[in-house]
Amino acid sequence: MKKSCIILFSLFTVFVGDSFSQSAAADPDPALIGYWQNWNDFQCPYIPLTQIDTSYNIIPVAFAVPVSGTSYNMTFTPDGVSQLTLQRQIDTMQMRGKKIIISIGGANDPVSLNDTNQRNVFISSMMNIINTYGFDGIDIDLEGSSLSVSGGTIANPVDAKIINLIYAIRKIMDQYRTQYNKKMILTMAPETAFVQGGMSAYAGIWGAYLPVIDALRDSIEVLHVQLYNSGSMYGIDGHIYNQGTVDFILSQTEAVIQGFNTAGGYFNGLRQDQIAVGLPACPNAAGGGYIIPDSVKAAIQYLRGLAPKPAGYTKVSSYPDLRGMMDWSVNWDKVSTCGAVYEYANNFNLIFRPSQTLSLNLFIQGFYIQAADSMRRDTVRVILRDTVSPYPIADSSAAFMNSNGSAVFNFTNAQNNHRYYIQIKHRNSLETWSKSGGEIFLSSVMNYDLTSAASQAFGNNIIIVNTSPVRYAVYSGDVNQDGSIDLSDVVLVNNDASFFITGYVNTDVNGDMVTDLSDQLIAFNNAGEFVMKAVP
DSSP: OOOOSOOOTTTTOSSOOOOOOOOOOOOOOSSEOOEESOOOSSSSSOGGGGGSSSTTOEEEEEEEEEEETOOOOEEOOOSSSSHHHOOOOOHHHHTTTEEEEEEETTOOOOOOOOOOHHHHHHHHHHHHHHHTTTTTEEEEEEEEGOOOOOOHHHHSOOOOOOOOHHHHHHHHHHHHHHHHHSOOOOEEBBBBBGGGGGOOOOOBBTTTTTTHHHHHTTTEEOOOOOSSBBOEETTSSOOOOTTTTTHHHHHHHHHHHHEEEEEEEEEEEGGGGGGEEEEEESSSSSSSSSHHHHHHHHHHHHHTTTTTTSOOOOSOOOOOOOEEEEEOHHHHHHHHHSSSHHHHHHHHHHHHHEEEEEEEEEEEEGGGGGGGGOOOOEEEEEEEEESTTTOEEEEEEEEOOOOTSEEEEEESSOOOHHHHHHHHOOTTTEEEEETTTTTBBTTTTEEEEEEOGGGGGGGOOOEEEEEETTTEBBBOOOOOOSOOSHHHHHHHHHHTTTOOBBBTTTTTTTTSBBHOOOOOHHHHHHHTTBBBOOOO
16 A cells, blocks of 8 residues: 555565444455545545445555554554544444454555564554544555565464564454454455565565465455555466556466465465455556456456456466455545546446346326326436435436336445335425335345335325225425425426426426426425425
8 A cells, every 4th residue: 555645666676555333234245445545635635434435345544553763553643534523434434334444554654563562562552543443453554664584484484573463463353352242354455575476485575474364364354465566476377477467467366365385385375255356446546557447347257257268367266256356545536537436446336246126116196197007107216325324325226117107226336135225206206215224135136115005105205196906106296306395396387387388397297298287286285285205
């Protein structure tokens, strides 16, 4: 990772630095991991934590760093908001099902635990940060001089920095479990030299992360090696691959799953569900390694066994349970001056989240024809909202309703087994929400019937339009879409009705393409009942 949005890339190195409640929600799978920059930069501005695109579900906060003059006494200070505000934002994100973790180190702040005293100070200072903000875990992003190998093996390291780091992480995880009665999330974001670089040599930084990964393999939630700011690297096929290519994604990702030989012994790979592909969010987010979305998709789908071979590298096996993707950073992903806005998040959704489908039954009061038990057709928009206040929007979709009151809505950002409110919007109808508690997609499918009973709408806020068969409909007449049907709507309809305005206009409350007395009656009757939207 990097501490600044501007990266200076050196030709003389093979790596460059890249870069309050405890939620009980399940660990995200698939995972979109995005680093949140706790500072402002004119190229990728600060954004409030709560305004991050909802696709991101594991969010490392960058960074906890050593107190000046030390390499081990950790501190974290919010840059854009107060401590209390950030605590509340973290709490809000956790209630939305997001995992907010604190990332340690970064490119500009090496962390070294040279003896047991430094190790113990590191443990206590990190626990203080975790407890203060309610983080769900830690991300290890140690770079530069933080780790190095001078001897030993992967299974039996001899360097104090490595031994002390392994002990410290285990101790932090133990203390976290004791305090919160759940497992702490542990992720790692090493540079390629520290991991796959072990195939070239096992000394200095080369392969220096491998003993840490090996010792903590049963605790690691996700390993996402930085496949950027990198020199060329060996694949397990013995060939050399360069960053910024499909082959680099393929070779380096498969290496950490299959394992490989080093001068320090064999590195046994991790499970495929522990591995995510780490890339820059857009071209300017790193000094090298950016790959266009279509190529990223081709590489990952090939690894998952869902697409043909896209480049020169031939995989050993398929990995359908590959965990997901990581990027540096959510701030870079949001800007429009470096690729499309949320280009990386949108590509993740195309790759890992199949379209979720909602089959909705819905009648619109004015458009419903009782004698035929059918409806004039029109477009309706469905908005999916989280069930936790302030009910942020997760996704939206529009569809043309059939005459029988049915339509299918497709969503790319919605997730299985997550509860959503269904918010109904129509051009001249009253905004209507689904019943209290929310609904879920199971195996990417949700069915919802808003015609069968008043209780299907939040606050029973729908009207019966037929008793045999029983049919309910959303209220018609909110012409100005202000959330209530009142005199202002009646005036609009009356004015157009006086001129018999024709065409697709909002004052045509019954959808027959002319505004007349029949539309006036619907709006007037509902206004007389002071009908207003009902929301959580």
